Amino acid sequence: MHTRTVITSATLALSLLTTSVMAAISDQEAAQLGTTLTPLGAQKEGNADGSIPAWTGGLKADAAPVDSKGFLGDPFKDEKPLFTITAANVDLYKDKLSPGQLAMFKRYPDSYRIPVYPSHRTAAAPASVYAAAKKSAVNVKLVNEGTGLANLADTRYYAFPIPKSGVEVYWNYVTRYRGDNIERSAAQAAPQVNGDYTIVETHDQNSFPQYMDGVDPQSAKNILYYYIFTINAPARLAGTVSMAHETIDQLIEPRKAWTYNAGQRRVRRAPQLAYDAPGLASDGLRTSDNADMMNGSPDRYEWQLLGKKEMYIPYNNYRLQSPSLKYADIIKPGHINQDLTRYELHRVWHVQATLKAGQRHIYAKRDMYFDEDTWVLAEVDHYDGRGQLWRVGENHTYNHYEKGLNAPAAQGFYDLMAGRYIVATMSNEAKRAPQYGNRTKMADFTPAALRNAGIR
Secondary structure (H helix, E strand, O other): OHHHHHHHHHHHHHHHHHHHHHOOOOHHHHOOEOOOEOOOOOEOOOOOOOOOOOOOOOOOOOOOOEOOOOOEOOOOOOOOOOEEEOOOOHHHOHHHOOHHHHHHHHHOOOOOOEEEOOOOOOOOOOHHHHHHHHHHHHHOEEEHHHOEEEOHHHOOOOOOOOOOOHHHHHHHHHOOOOOOOEEEEEEEEOOOOOOOOOOEEEEEEEEOHHHEEOOOOOOOOOEEEEEEEEEEEOOOOOOOEEEEEEEOOOOOOOOEEEEEEOOOOEEEEOOOOOOOOEOOOOOOOOEHHHOOOOOOOOOOEEEEEEEEEEEEEEOOOOHHHOOOOOHHHHEOOOOEOHHHOOEEEEEEEEEEEEEOOOOOOOOOEEEEEEEOOOOOEEEEEEEOOOOOEEEEEEEEEEEEOOOOEEEEEEEEEEEOOOOEEEEEEEOOOOOOOOEEOOOEEHHHHOHHHHHHHOOO
8 A cells, every 4th residue: 555655646746747847937948039049939040051041030021022912922933943852852852751741752653742942931920929929938838638728818829939748839839820810712622533623712710809809808718719611612512601719728618619501591509510520611531620730629639749850841832822823723633733832941840649548530640740930730641540641731831921920822631542632721813812910809700690601
């Protein structure tokens, strides 16, 4: 009995120590932010051979012309690839590629390629966001075994800019600065194997409590954001609307979700819009928690931080967001047109999420690669229950130098077994670029308002 007591006490002490390590850091450690580290926690210095430069503040707000619709010009439009990785030479670069990228070369040896350009550390954010991240570093703590956060309502951004665990890196992605409120008209498509596809036109709104009118501060303490997603085309799907109140700790307060079905003209609660439920209008090629690469509660996985590495990831994809492109230019059989993409060498955090015993999800493991400068999830490999690599996610982002945020030009999920994929968040043919900073009101994100958002 004495031995068991000692072991139990030691285990409890270790548990408390682990919790302390994963919690808020000291003022001395936080002082690195903006000095030896970037304000968001990345290494300021470049790498040894200079192929990754030092961070010197990111792009300025006037880095390139912006057109009348809000589409950004390309600050690097005159650059050419340093080299292009193909199936013929991929072995020379495999140490800087993910297993998913290597699998894409094997699955599509004649068409998949990675054009590698000079690396530019373009990440920049408003001074107020940097201040919030520094405050988060010493105040925000993990609760409920990492499934939620304490004290985030005071800062809102970058919960753990100096992370100590894999789940903290994930929380940085979830709590990244997205540019105040967001309104976006976009398109997605899920091509058949032969390349045939139908464009699904969407409109979505993300609103954050701190930028909304009529929000009760007390009831919004556990709210990360409010979200409405509307399908406008094709006709068979038009008028379908979903809405979510995204909570920070989804164990104590699950995500609240509703859908409006235009055919039935009814608003229904939709608790199924989470985890591995099929994504809306995705033809079964992504899950609900694949939206925005990954979203929602981390509670079904064990999280492991495997460290940092240098990797070729999609970066500064200004060309891919250009209104000069048509969707037909981007969407090709098997994968998007890789000739329009841009990859650069950057340092990433490698995080592995493994399904907990007794939990259910179609992805038994997720290998994730987060850009150190932006905390954006750039690459993610999904494994099935047999341990086989199943789906590969790539996030083709660019730095919105006017707003100080990172935004997606296109997000693709590639099903290696089916030979199909889905690509989303394209706005090239939209009447205007994504809009940021519009003030919204709580009354627009209620079940009563949801029916008015549906059109047929």
